[in-house]
Amino acid sequence: MTKSVLIIEDEPNIVESLTFLLERAGFVVGSEGDGENALARIADMKPDVVILDVMLPNKSGFDILRDLRLRGQTCPKVLMLTAKGQTRDQQMAEEIGVDVFMTKPFANAEVVARVRRLVLE
């Protein structure tokens, strides 16, 4: 069965390159650029993996992840991809329940490999 990935990211050029990479790797890919719509989009698409930016318009990635985990859901798996790579941000993300934390700029092959690993877990 084909696995799906939702990219929640407000930089269209990053969304385009990630979409290209993940589609070539065989995933169904969707995207959302507004933090406020993220939870509704996740509920609608039911992706296996969410790639989540931190600094988003209207609602931060931390708040989205917190709301997601407060609902008691361990799915989807969340890969947080952020320019905020400070230790305290990573600790906060781990406390909230992130599955993978990666910092920008990223290596294309590593993102794809991490997503593959998450869908296999």
Add this chain to the structure above:
Amino acid sequence: MSSHLIGTRIREARRKMGVTQRHLADLAGLSPSYLNLIEHNRRGIAGVRLQALARALNISPALLSEGPERALLAELQAIAGDGSADASGIEALVAQNPVWADRIAALSRQNRDLRESLAVLTDRLSNDPFLAETLHAVLSNVTAIRSTAGILSTVDDIEPDQQRRFVRSIHEESRRLSDAATALSTYLDQAVQGKAAAATPEEVVDRFLQKHGFAFAALDAGQSVDEVMHDAAELDSAPAQTLARALLERYASDASDLPLDAFYAAAQDCQFDPFALQRKFGGQMRQIFRRLAALRRDSLESPRLGLLIVKSAGQALWRQPLAEFALPRHGGACTLWPIYQAFSHPNHATLTALEMPDGTSVFALSLAEPVGPLKLGANVDYQAAMLLIPAESAQGLGSWLSEKPLHRSVGTTCAICPRKNCDSRSGVNFLARVTDAPR
């Protein structure tokens, strides 16, 4: 040069300013003939007239009455710091090698300025919203470029339309990256020159306080906080106005409790001894500290003091730095400062001689006191205050400063502290990274 040559100094200062005797006499409210006699050292001058002339010449009365040599001696004594240097040796240096003495003092001033700039920039690197946003934008641009370029260089079978979009994406992101880098460069350049726009309400208020020299003559004269706020166009945001209003209201309250004239007279009588002043006026010591620090103005003969007041959580309520002793805005100060130990012994005052990494010595009088009345079963909040007295000012103060102080080697903030083997060090040290970098 002794005090009887005061007229010569006035004449030199007037010529340097490029004004005539008549013009200066008008500015200072003296008759031209009287000024002429003063300038030729045929009449003495002191007190109100000296202060009026100094104001007109835009220099300190001390520089006129004591001369540049005295100021230079005081500066060199402050550099010597701990009193280990022989006073006659310093005087001999000034007398025999005035150029070198001047250079040493200039280098020391430059060192202090650089240290202060470094503290400001370090503070900004951690907390400035403009820098945070711009660096975030730069990382996003680089991410898009790296990812897209990676695809173009490793994938051969890209559809032509998709390929064109990727190329356009690289073009757009590289242009944004260029804009962000230019903005960042301009901003850092301005920050180094001290021109950068205030980034936070705290910074706006800091500049407002600095502009007024941490003293508000209008409030001391009975004007209202509203009147002072009305003239403060630089307080251009609601948070800055709220912060400034709270500080000004406390200043006005202090001015009402401890009126300037009476407090200044009492302070002079006891050689600015805060304990004697508290015995006379009552109240809490941190209020006495605030009033003492507010005496730091050109029109008064008072010691140059700094003051830090913090809440138990570390938030600074009043930051009045000295050139020798920078006070970080957003916390992260040296944990060895006695103000932090004061919380463990409330109402217990300690006098500490602090030695900065460059050898500068500053006395710190610290204590923590409860805030508000005690209530049965309720938690007590504390504030700690640290009055800072530079070594040069300490020389003119009374016996209260010669009580055996504790001695402690401290820094400003770990990020820029050059001390090695400090058990209290935490976080990243920028200096270590610079000096340890491979060459």
